Amino acid sequence: MHWTSFISVLCGCLAVSTSYYQYVSVSFRAGTDCSLKSQWSTKDVISTIEWRYGVDPVVEWNRDNRSAVFRAHLQDRALLDIQTGDLMISSTRAGDSGVYTVFINSHQTHTINVSILSAVPVPTVSWACQPEDEGTIFCVLTCEGDTSGAEPVQYNWTHQPQANISSHGDEDANKTLPKSINVTMVVGSDSDVFVCTVWNTISLQNSQPSTRPSTLRETLHPMKGVVVFTSFIVAVTAAIALHRCWTGVWFFHKESTPWQSDFWRRIKGGDDSENNHPKELEELKANSDPETQH
Secondary structure, three states, X not given: OHHHXXXXXXXXXXXXXXXXXXXXXXXXXXXXXXXXXXXXXXXXXXXXXXXXXXXXXXXXXXXXXXXXXXXXXXXXXXEEOXXXXXXXXXXXXXXXXXXXEEEEOOEEEEEEEEEEEOOOOOOEEEEEEEEOOOOEEEEEEEEEOOOOOOOOOXXXXXXXXOOEEEEOOOOXXXXXXXXXXXXXXXXXXXXXXXXXXXXXXXXXXXXXXXXXXXXXXXXXXXXXXXXXXXXXXXXXXXXXXXXXXXXXXXXXXXXXXXXXXXXXXXXXXXXXXXXXXXHHHHHHHHHHOHHHHO
């Protein structure tokens, strides 16, 4: 019975202590005013109030001195309600973020994790695409925007059902989607519309509806480029061979151009006959004639 009574009293004290002390997290938009509640709920007269930023006292008040003392970043920007212990901070900024703890009558009553955040920007959707299989294009879509001062932020995507959408990474897409997503779509389908959303605890913004840029819609598959190049080489080679068979000489032995009729005229006697290269033979004879040289 003795130990049972002791444990009961101990549990009761722990329950009272847990209910008396609270820890919360709150967020405020930078530049606005915020109020930090002390959560003082008893009817006892407040004799002393102390707010700490981390472990450093930043606000102190006692009934004897009457006026509150503000330190560090709260100077000239804070007010203290001595009836409730609440602390008001005006024109909040990023440096006000941190953990605040309030002690009333030397008892810790409340700890608040304060985050001062900027509003998220209006995002834009960027595209990076390349051909995948025959008839499909693989794209990575990114929700762009400068989120400095607004983090942590989260992202989501909405789209029409034509595209096959998946997350870019190991994030759980059932909760929130990542900043970048993978999309596979059919070539020629221009109706896939995507909207990305970015938000934090104080703001939310949607991008404008975005479709695949027109410069990416006619992208050739790499194999198609190889086929086109190979076909061109085969056609040129066939034309050269046809010209050789038809005329009896290589095209570079012809003095005429392809659009002149003589270029396609057949020469009798083969490559080594005088009829093939009359001018070349005359030059050779002239160069080999001793009388001509002297």
